[in-house]
Amino acid sequence: MPDMIEKTAPAGENAIPAQRGTAAEAKAEKPRSLGLDAWHDLRKRPVFVISAVLIVLLVLFAIAPSLFTSVDPRAGDLRNHYLTKPNYLHFFQGDWFGYDGQGRSIYARMIYGARASVVVGICVTAGVTVLGGLLGMIAGYYGGWVDTIVSRFTDMVFGIPLLLGALVILNAFQVRTVWSVVFALVVLGWTQMTRVMRGSVITVKQSDYVTAAKALGAGTGRIMFKHILPNAIAPVIVVATIALGGYIATEATLSFLGIGLQDPTISWGIDINSAQKVIRQAPFALFFPAGMLSVTVLAFIMLGDAVRDALDPKLR
């Protein structure tokens, strides 16, 4: 499989300079960078617009949940039992989607749960992109024994299943916060980015402009970050965007298993776990956090699809 990844990445890479070429030909109108070109392409896609709206809404939930509900998501009132049927006409009220097993408002918890998911998703993606991207760039640029060491080490970590490894790491934390989950997922998740980046850097490294920069006496740092990085980053961005939804799902799965986030933190995974005990009497207690989680993951996968199509037309 590593061979396949390397093969597809260069194919995509070749397509990008070509696309840039056509953009440059239309110079008479307005020169566009790859990023700008992708942005113009993206704005016209309904998939991108829908997912962007959903993500903006989610980020709003994460930043300012109190804008959407005035109910305390942690206030459990046992008079509001889960057998009290939800009142679907009480918009934005505490009982809109009913109450969970401890009498807490499902609607409020649904809104407040966004924060943990969004923070884990974004931080893990940023972490693996920086860590994996850096390692991949070093391996691809220097080649030789550096490449051998980095690549073999990547293979070793890649062999540990993500969920299993995360369970082992998180089990070591007595108190688990969002940051412990981020830590576990970054430690195990960077391998994919390293592989993509390495393949991408190896192709870009052979370009004429890199040779030219070297001939002009540019330093290693300058070549790496000014010349290679901007041209090699596209496949990494594509993989990172698609992976983001997966990290959110992994966090929920870990919390569901009881080894992810812990109770004062509100997580859809924890709520799905507690809802399974009352699934026959109160299916809505499962439906809302689960639905929210699915919509979130869906939004990020759709965004990743759209970004891939815009940045990497060959991979379509």
Next chain:
Amino acid sequence: MGRYVARRLLQMIPVFLGTVTIIFFMTRMLPGDPAAAMWGDKAADPAQLAAFKHQMGLDVSKWQQYLNYMGDLFTGDFGTTMGGRKVTDVIGEAFPVTIQLALLAFAFELVVGVAIGLFAGLRRGKAFDKSTLVLTLLLISIPVPVLGFIFQNVFAIQLGWVKPTVQAQHMTFDQLILPAVVLGSISLAYVARLTRTSIAENLKADYMRTAVAKGLPRRKVIGTHLLRNSMIPVVTFLGTDLGALMGGAIVTEGIFNVQGVGNALYHAIGRSEGATVSGFVVVLVLVFLFASLLVDLLYAVLDPRIRYA
């Protein structure tokens, strides 16, 4: 071919040793004293505890434990659990269950996924294709715990077609169908999408026009020429997936009470049983490495242009 396989096998050795080393230290770093935990809430008698630690080989340094572990590993001794069972017995009990479940899930995603992908790819842009794209996207975005509970509730509890959980002592094959469907359904969505893209792309290939022009029946054009050439990305995915399926589905096995690898691992991690966890991982890494070798060898079978010298 022979030399290629030999080279790949040699390359596997450092990766295997490295992964086992990483997982050894990860599991041994777990906090809490698993030996002391054998006494429950009561404080252990120091002399008894020391004797027990000595018996388990836990009274030497971590590095010495590591050397002992690796040495034992190559003689086929995976160590014992804190309860005194051989880890190989625990593995031998859990793996057959997971293998049955994994193969069932694998067959499901392969057959249904490729069939859906084939029909969607052949009718690109039509209603079936579009609904396939939407439905598979939805399936991918539903997390496993949610999917598991939905399927359990609908098919087992409301419709009553199957038993909601697997009986631990009297597991029958039909009880595994529902967990296998849940386990396979997300991969099924990927398989269907990959097949669809690949089929739609290869439909335009020159060899397809040749096959049609020389008057081959449609069945043959699609079966031998189109499908075979379109399977390479699908096989790549399925190979990694088989490795992942063997790792046991911690969530699915938990929901449906399947006493397989996932369940055993989950409980072993919870009890800080380092030897059990690393024992399972040793087997899993081997499965994973061989699955990826198998995939690379299958490329040559599917596409004769690919040769391994």
